[in-house]
Structures are given as structure tokens and as C-alpha cells.
Amino acid sequence: MEETKVTEQTESIKEAKISESMPLDELKPGQLRIIKRNGKVVSFEEEKIKVAIMKAFLAVEGGSAAGSSRIHEEVDQMAQEIIKVFERRMPSGGTIHIEEIQDQVELQLMRNEHHKVARTYVLYREAR
Numbered sequence: 001m002e003e004t005k006v007t008e009q010t011e012s013i014k015e016a017k018i019s020e021s022m023p024l025d026e027l028k029p030g031q032l033r034i035i036k037r038n039g040k041v042v043s044f045e046e047e048k049i050k051v052a053i054m055k056a057f058l059a060v061e062g063g064s065a066a067g068s069s070r071i072h073e074e075v076d077q078m079a080q081e082i083i084k085v086f087e088r089r090m091p092s093g094g095t096i097h098i099e100e101i102q103d104q105v106e107l108q109l110m111r112n113e114h115h116k117v118a119r120t121y122v123l124y125r126e127a128r
Helices: 002-015 046-061 063-067 069-089 098-111 115-127
Strands: 032-035 040-043 094-097
Touching (some): 069 098
């Protein structure tokens, strides 16, 4: 079973274009990597999840959301939940397609009853 998982991860990396700007230490086993829409593989950055969620809140609640400690705390909490999902799925690291992360962002927004924000996020995704 572990061998199959490694083979699947290896195939994902082979199919994707590895970014030449990615440091070699980020390609080592145990690291989470992201396959972008253009096929490039980049290192996982937690901050990008937080930025995406915050932008959805800003679109719904306006500029006041940026200064709200409540929203910042919720964004941090949701980002941690999303990260935990992938850490459970891939405890040894691996490669995730960007759309899998976006699906988890939508789910977390809905689970936390931010339906309007989730709808805005979905519409933003559709436009891309």
C-alpha cells in the first residue's frame, strides 16, 4: 500500500512541470507541494490559503474585515483545519493539485457557516 502511494506521488510529479526556481530541499520527501493550473510544481505555502480566504471575506464584508480580529482568527483557524486535512491524507508529504486546496477552502467556509463568503469564493474560482 505504501509502495502504491509513493508510485502515485512519483507519477504526479513526473506529469507536472517542476519549477526551476524551486529549491532542491523543497523537493525532498516529506514536503507538501502544489501543482498549479499551469502544471508547475511549487512548494506549499500556508499563507496563500489565508490570503485567499481573507480576500473572500473582504469581497463580502468590505474593508472593515481587514481590521477585524474576529475574522483574522477565523481565517487562521480555517487555514489550520485545511492544512490538517492534507497532513492526515499525506503524512509523508506529497503533491496536491491547487483545486483540491480550493475545494477544502469552500468546505471549511461552509462548515463554519460563512455561506455568503463561500459563494463569493466559488464565483471567483469560476471566473479564473
